[in-house]
Amino acid sequence: MGLAWLLGSGCSTKPEQKTETELSAGTAILTADPLPPRREVVAHAHALVAEAERESSASSNEKRLVAAKLFERAFRLYGEGEDGEAAANSYLRAAGENPSDDVSCDSRVRAVLLKAEVQRKPTLIVDEVDRISKGHDAGGNGMCMKQFAPLVEKAKLLRDNTPSEVGLAHVTGVEAWPGADASRLVIAASRAVPYSVRDGIDGERKYVEIEIEGATLDRIPPLLQVGGVVSHVTVGFERGALRIRAYLPGQGFRRAFHLPEPFRIVLDIARQLPGKHAPRSVSRIALDAGHGWSDPGAIGPSGVREKDVTLDIVHRLAPILAKSGIGVVLTRDGDETVSLEERTGRVNSSQADLFVSIHCNASEKAESHGVETYVLDRDRDVVASRVAARENGASVAATREVGTILANLKLDGESKHATHFADLLQRSVLTSMRLGAVNVRDGGVKQAGFYVLVGARMPSVLFETSYISNPEEESRLASPDFRQRIADGIANAIRAYKEGR
Ligand SMILES: [Zn+2]
The missing domain is CATH 2.60.40.3500 (Immunoglobulin-like)
Incomplete structure (x- = not known):
């Protein structure tokens, strides 16, 4: 404020000229690209406001309007709430006590919108519309109703749908x-x-x-x-x-x-549409160890953590593939946080030909057990959408919403290859597990909306190794021998896919 006051009244030898300069400088900043530093923009706006208050001539409202727009630009770019408030106040002053034309009504609307936004109170808009419609606005003529009417529905929606977090x-x-x-x-x-x-x-x-x-x-x-x-x-x-x-x-x-x-x-x-690369060219595999760092994934009854099991399997799998001359890309190589959307982002930019995300299943029912492989698709059954919701860290409803999104992405070409690979993977890992003479249930290949797979440019599957929530399966997952069997099974499936089987 001090700086603005200085700028607004510091030089008074030629007030007329100064006024003109300030208005044209402010107007120039309105369209400047890039916007000058916040301090500079805000100083010009304050100077214009100060001038407008002193003169109260015909051009004062024009100055208030330019000041309002300057404050608003600063607020949009730098996000300081006080600039948003200053913009709203300048718009209000520019609109005047008694809005009498479209320009002043627009200023009034902008002021209310900004106040609602800065204070995160959409109810301010609803209240203002109520006031105007009842003839209780400053002029009492309901003049600005035309400008406010379209906002009512939006404002009410905003108010009704954001009980906990109000505002924009x-x-x-x-x-x-x-x-x-x-x-x-x-x-x-x-x-x-x-x-x-x-x-x-x-x-x-x-x-x-x-x-x-x-x-x-x-x-x-x-x-x-x-x-x-x-x-x-x-x-x-x-x-x-x-x-x-x-x-x-x-x-x-x-x-x-x-x-x-x-x-x-x-x-x-x-650069290219997905699915344009030669089918079955498998020179690089992306391996995704589910979860990590602060997200342990599912935890078994005796404390085995999904994030440790998945990383260990990936670390066993990577060298087997490397020996077969297949390149490997890991979405994480240690105990770290990587968001679901970042995983696919990394995989896409790595030009991998296949994407395997490795997880452990979990259920509230301790008796649930078995091995399941998932491909990305709309949810076809309730259990599948529950599994996906757990892996997504989101509700079943949100996971279903992704099903609708997927339907619009047209993944036909990729999903055919993915389903084929999923079949190979499911069979191959079961075979490898059963060599250890354990009784393993075949949960089959299923479809659901897993966030981590959405948007992947290559055939992608999510593999649920076993139920970590089942005491027997948890103890298997804790054994290095069993994890090695899983890694061997996945490697065999990748080789089979590469060989065109
Ligand atoms: Zn998981």
Whole structure:
């Protein structure tokens, strides 16, 4: 505030000229790309507000409006709540006590929207509309009803659907996993937001844009360098919506979908359409040891942890494949946290030909047992969707929602290969386990919506080695010999698939 006061009144030798300069400088910043540092933008806005208060001439409202827009741009980019409040107050002042035309009504609407957003209170919008419709606004003429009416439904929806977390959603992160042939971009939000995807061109540069309405930004840098299929990503507000653009230096095919709980939008961009590579060319395998670090996965009755079993199996499997001349990519090599969407992101950018995610099954029923292999598809039975929900760390309802998403992704070519590989894997591991003369139940090949497999560009399966919740199977999973049998069985299946069986 002190700085703004100085700027607003510090130089008074030629007030007229100064005024003109301040307004034109402010107007120039409104369209500046990139936006200057926050401090500078906010200082100009405060200076304009101070001038407007002093003069109270015809041009004061114009200055208040430019100031409001400057505060709003600063708020959009830098996310400081006080800038949002200052923008709302400037819009209110620009609208005046008695809004009498479309411009002042628009300012009034913007003020209320911003206040609701900054204070995370959508009820403010509902209240304002109620006031205006009852003729209780400042002018008492219901003048701005036309501008407010379209907001009512949205505001009520927002109010009714967000009992615990009121207000606009926050985009909390934008992350990218780069690759020469495929890159993945993940946008995380505090809760579900409507979004749309479109292709665009900016001069010579092609981009894919994700547009998100009704969301704010949590301190996310406006530019993210990526490299590969996506050169860079820009994040910013334009025409009232948050726009995240992935710039493509060359050709790129896109697939976008979302994963619920927590909500994130995933944008996969690849040089080629999936399934275009030669069938059965298997030179590299991606192995995914389920869970890790703070996420132990399922824990058996005597304390065996899924994350340790899966990592040990992967560490036994990798050298067998290497000896067969097959390259291996691991999504994790130690006890670390890797998100589900990051796993597929890493696998896609590694150009692997097959993706095997390894897990241990669990059930509330201690007697549940057996070996199951899953491919990605819409859930066909309740048990499958429960297993998927557990692995997704999300509700059954959210997992089912992914089923609908999958139906729109058109994975036909990949899923045929995946089902074939899943059959080989299931048979091969059962054979290997049974060589140890243990009685193992064949749970078969099933389908469900596993987040970790969604968007993978190669045939992908999720293997549930056994039920860690079953005391007998838990003790087997704890034995190095049994884990070796599982690794051998998976390796045999991969070789069989490679040989075209
Ligand atoms: Zn698991």
